[in-house]
Amino acid sequence: xxxxxxxxxxxxxxxxxxxxxxxxxxxxxxxxxxxxxxxxxxxxxxxxxxxxxxxxxxxxxxxxxxxxxxxxxxxxxxxxxxxxxxxxxxxxxxxxxxxxxxxxxxxxxxxxxxxxxxxxxxxxxxxxxxxxxxxxxxxx
Amino acid sequence: xxxxxxxxxxxxxxxxxxxxxxxxxxxxxxxxxxxxxxxxxxxxxxxxxxxxxxxxxxxxxxxxxxxxxxxxxxxxxxxxxxxxxxxxxxxxxxxxxxxxxxxxxxxxxxxxxxxxxxxxxxxxxxxxxxxxxxxxxxxxxxxxxxxxx
Numbered sequence: 019x020x021x022x023x024x025x026x027x028x029x030x031x032x033x034x035x036x037x038x039x040x041x042x043x044x045x046x047x048x049x050x051x052x053x054x055x056x057x058x059x060x061x062x063x064x065x066x067x068x069x070x071x072x073x074x075x076x077x078x079x080x081x082x083x084x085x086x087x088x089x090x091x092x093x094x095x096x097x098x099x100x101x102x103x104x105x106x107x108x109x110x111x112x113x114x115x116x117x118x119x120x121x122x123x124x125x126x127x128x129x130x131x132x133x134x135x136x137x138x139x140x141x142x143x144x145x146x147x148x149x150x151x152x153x154x155x156x157x158x
Numbered sequence: 159x160x161x162x163x164x165x166x167x168x169x170x171x172x173x174x175x176x177x178x179x180x181x182x183x184x185x186x187x188x189x190x191x192x193x194x195x196x197x198x199x200x201x202x203x204x205x206x207x208x209x210x211x212x213x214x215x216x217x218x219x220x221x222x223x224x225x226x227x228x229x230x231x232x233x234x235x236x237x238x239x240x241x242x243x244x245x246x247x248x249x250x251x252x253x254x255x256x257x258x259x260x261x262x263x264x265x266x267x268x269x270x271x272x273x274x275x276x277x278x279x280x281x282x283x284x285x286x287x288x289x290x291x292x293x294x295x296x297x298x299x300x301x302x303x304x305x306x307x
Contacts, residue, residue: 020201036189043187046186046187047187047188049183049187050180050183050186050187050209050213051184051208051209051211052208052209052210052211052212053208067231068231077208077235077238078187078188078203079204080238081184081187081188081204081205081208082188082190082202084176084203084205085185085188085189085192085195085203085204085205086189086191087204087263088190088192088203088204089190089192093192093194093195093201093203093246093286094194094241094245094246095194095245096204096245096246097241097242097243098189098239098240098241098242099204099205099239099240099266100203100237100238100239100240101237101238101239102237103234103235103236103237104238107181125260128274155295
């Protein structure tokens with residue numbers, strides 16, 4: 019993995035194929051997060067609400083996207099994560115995570131990186147865009 | 159239907175303890191594999207503060223979102239943000255949390271009809287009184303479907 023100091027504006031992250039989202043992924047996420055909205059796991063409830071299947075919790079793919087980037091730039095360097103949902107995700111969808119460095123700058127003595135991230139389905143539909151900021155104290 | 163009077167409503171404060179087991183569980187659930195999340199004193203993943211669900215639900219009045227009265231059939235989570243004023247919290251940290259409905263506003267939808275946005279901010283303060291993190295949730299309610307009668 020590229021060391022922190024070598025990242026430059028415009029650098030792309032190597033895409034991460036997260037694979038297929040299963041109902042088990044959703045159940046595990048709901049138990050872990052505490053968001054027990056039945057629309058995400060109760061099939062009859064989801065159908066009654068007008069969906070063909072329970073929809074995946076948006077925070078699952080958002081959380082996976084941000085944690086993937088944090089794994090690259092450093093979990094302790096995270097200063098901001100902002101996510102926007104753009105399409106629903108269904109069990110069986112296959113997700114691909116990607117992103118690029120948009121800015122490298124100094125902020126009050128901290129070395130900062132801004133990153134733009136995307137979660138697409140493997141058919142190309144964009145589900146989530148995220149913007150993250152990472153910071154480290156510059157090397158003396 | 160969103161009640162605009164909810165703007166400014168503030169919830170009761172609640173306590174949240176950042177726990178190793180919960181970090182392990184959430185990190186596993188979002189397929190994060192960095193060793194920092196599974197270490198003896200792990201740091202919280204970027205979206206970990208979503209687990210306030212567990213801490214606020216037993217404190218009456220902690221979550222002012224109920225006052226918004228968003229129609230769940232037309233409502234959805236549009237954006238979520240977590241800002242950290244230093245490294246993210248880690249296991250063992252005890253935070254005091256408080257949520258406020260900071261903004262209710264309308265915007266014309268792309269397909270016509272008014273969309274109503276609601277922003278709720280939650281502040282996380284540590285034992286020394288330092289603001290550690292701020293969560294900002296944006297929900298949106300789309301206009302009711304107009305049917306010819």
